[in-house]
Amino acid sequence: MDSKAFVLEFRKAVVTSKSDVLILTHLQPDGDAVGSAIAIQLILDQLKVKSKIIWNKVSHETWKTWDVFQEAVVGEISDTSQYPIVITVDSSNPDRLGDAKRFLEHAQKIINIDHHTDNSLFGTINWVHDASSVGELIDAWLPLLDVVYTVPLAEALIVSIVTDTGRFKYSNTTAHLFLVMNRLTALIGQNRYFELVNFLFAEESLLKWQLISIAIQNLTLVSDGIAFSYIDRDCGEEDGLVDPILSIRGVRAAVLARPVGNQIRLSFRAKDIQLNIRNLAQQFGGGGHIHASGATLPLTDFSAQIEEIKLVVEAYFNE
Ligand SMILES: [Mn+2]
Incomplete structure (x- = not known):
């Protein structure tokens, strides 16, 4: 599936949803999981589609001080409602979702967005490619979706990319990624980028x-x-x-x-x-x-x- 086809499928699935779209990611979400889940929510907001993110065992203090994280609309893992449209990010198979796996059972459409090459393609729509991070993968089709790169959205993608590349030192760091980062950092500005990487990396417990x-x-x-x-x-x-x-x-x-x-x-x-x-x-x-x-x-x-x-x-x- 190319990016054009994916965007068509994605839009069709989410805009027809009568209830909130559910966004799930793996247990103990890392920066890529947190950033990409929030990016998806901010994209859905722009499409006027309501959504909820369920964090499963988030404990990293870092995220809690990020204002964009605080503003995310979240649901509870104990929620027993059924969600027809579920989007998973950064999860190579349903087991990675932990208890939240049960939300997949009654879903009519599962949109699986991931960069692990061993992904089991468990979605009804799969956007699975080798890339540094889910943030980079979202950026690959986002321009086709007609949404605006707002500052919080750019921040969410940056958090995803910066953390999953180990601050650009892992082997998944490519020349293309710096082009993506060029656009995103220009958007949020030098001062905000400095603030962001500082609260992400300057302190450990x-x-x-x-x-x-x-x-x-x-x-x-x-x-x-x-x-x-x-x-x-x-x-x-x-x-x-x-x-x-x-x-x-x-x-x-x-x-x-x-x-x-x-x-x-x-x-x-x-x-x-x-x-x-x-x-x-x-x-x-x-x-x-x-x-x-x-x-x-x-x-x-x-x-x-x-x-x-x-x-x-x-x-x-x-x-
Ligand atoms: Mn990842």
């Missing part, structure tokens, strides 16, 4: 630094430039804990394991372009991007599982 310190203490090199570590306490929804490990000189890839609720969450990152970390994530039933992926395992015996995980990682890089 003390807890996060403490968790990073645990991860550094538990770090081992399982192979040449391959770091493995774990955090042996439930640190809830904190994200970005693997990045400091990857930033250590000489580390080409990093794997971090930690318990969250009744699961072990695994994060995989690589900064060596030759390394495909997604294949490793897939060995644990996970997926994602070639240089940034994740997986979750049921938590049974943490210490024993850590040893097993470490062996799998070691074998993967030493074979």
Whole structure:
């Protein structure tokens, strides 16, 4: 489906909706999920279509201080109503939605917008392409939809792009993306861009630094430039804990394991372009991007599982 066909389908689906359009994204929404969900809502607003976003376990303090986030119209995960039109962003399969997955059951149309190449194409309309972020993907068809790039809309797309490219240092950063960013930053202005990136990145919680310190203490090199570590306490929804490990000189890839609720969450990152970390994530039933992926395992015996995980990682890089 090309962008023209998608926009036709998108418009047809949303404007005929008699009830609110529901916007869903993955558990523990990150910057891409938050930015793109809000961008979709702001687009629907302009089309005079009412919508609700359901955040599933949003805990990141950062978003709560962003005025555009505060103004978003949100629904409750406990909502039992049925929504005929559901739009999902940044979610490669229905399981990524957590409990919110049940909203897909009675939906007549599911519009699936995602940039994970392992997306299961679970939508009735799928806009799934390889791109840096969902923000970049939305920008690909937005000019055809006849909506105005307002300042909040541009901000939402910037939040999505800036966070999912690791501030333009991941391998998904392309020349084209800077053209997109050129338009978006011109729109919001230099001062607002400075404000935005500062509240996004200038501060981390003390807890996060403490968790990073645990991860550094538990770090081992399982192979040449391959770091493995774990955090042996439930640190809830904190994200970005693997990045400091990857930033250590000489580390080409990093794997971090930690318990969250009744699961072990695994994060995989690589900064060596030759390394495909997604294949490793897939060995644990996970997926994602070639240089940034994740997986979750049921938590049974943490210490024993850590040893097993470490062996799998070691074998993967030493074979
Ligand atoms: Mn994303």
